Amino acid sequence: MRIDIITVLPELLESPFSHSIMKRARDKGLLQVEVHHLRQWAVNEYGQVDDYQYGGGAGMVMMCEPLANAIESLSKDRKYDEIIFMTPDGERFNQSIANQLSLKENIIIICGHYKGIDERIREHFVTREISIGDYVLSGGELAAAIVVDAIGRLLPGVLNDETSALMDSFQDNLLAPPVYTRPADFRGWKVPDILLSGDPKKVDDWRYEQSLQRTRERRPDLLDKHE
Numbered sequence: 140m141r142i143d144i145i146t147v148l149p150e151l152l153e154s155p156f157s158h159s160i161m162k163r164a165r166d167k168g169l170l171q172v173e174v175h176h177l178r179q180w181a182v183n184e185y186g187q188v189d190d191y192q193y194g195g196g197a198g199m200v201m202m203c204e205p206l207a208n209a210i211e212s213l214s215k216d217r218k219y220d221e222i223i224f225m226t227p228d229g230e231r232f233n234q235s236i237a238n239q240l241s242l243k244e245n246i247i248i249i250c251g252h253y254k255g256i257d258e259r260i261r262e263h264f265v266t267r268e269i270s271i272g273d274y275v276l277s278g279g280e281l282a283a284a285i286v287v288d289a290i291g292r293l294l295p296g297v298l299n300d301e302t303s304a305l306m307d308s309f310q311d312n313l314l315a316p317p318v319y320t321r322p323a324d325f326r327g328w329k330v331p332d333i334l335l336s337g338d339p340k341k342v343d344d345w346r347y348e349q350s351l352q353r354t355r356e357r358r359p360d361l362l363d364k365h366e
């Protein structure tokens with residue numbers, strides 16, 4: 140899978156994909172992430188990519204021309220399945236959207252800045268608008284990093300043990316059960332006996348019960364969607 144990110148702050152996206160699971164995904168050639176500086180499509184030699192908004196008001200707006208040129212230039216080399224704009228007024232990101240996007244081949248992500256991007260880009264190019272939550276960030280870069288991370292770890296072959304993504308919280312609309320490691324007794328705080336029983340069926344049942352209980356207590360809204 141290939142993800143092209145268009146941004147005015149490429150530096151913000153250097154680290155998130157260079158470590159741990161994202162690094163492994165890229166090293167194995169399962170995920171290609173290309174970060175493009177919007178300024179290479181600036182409208183003049185000063186690197187201008189934004190301008191005052193029509194109708195007045197504080198805050199600059201990212202102009203049509205650089206964004207349209209960026210999208211069209213990338214689209215010459217491949218067909219994109221989705222052109223995503225990161226914005227607080229988009230649909231709220233969740234595991235189901237991550238699953239859907241992980242099945243795509245090529246995606247562009249546009250990171251907004253300032254007051255946002257000219258509406259005509261949203262109307263004519265953007266196919267999906269995503270928010271990572273009901274709060275406003277200073278730009279779309281960190282939001283894009285979160286979306287790419289959530290998608291990347293779902294790609295087949297990225298996680299060592301493929302079942303581990305299936306066991307994640309939210310994958311079946313249940314929160315994950317508690318986990319423990321050695322020692323079995325730390326300061327008198329004991330690991331539940333059942334996990335030491337060596338009986339996989341009992342362990343599975345216990346984990347499922349714990350997941351249900353945790354979801355009931357913390358996120359009862361999810362239970363409506365759990366099959």
Ligand code: ADE
Nearest residue numbers: 225226227270271276282
């Ligand atoms: N850009 C600014 N805030 C954002 C948010 N909450 N989600 C996605 N993109 C954003």
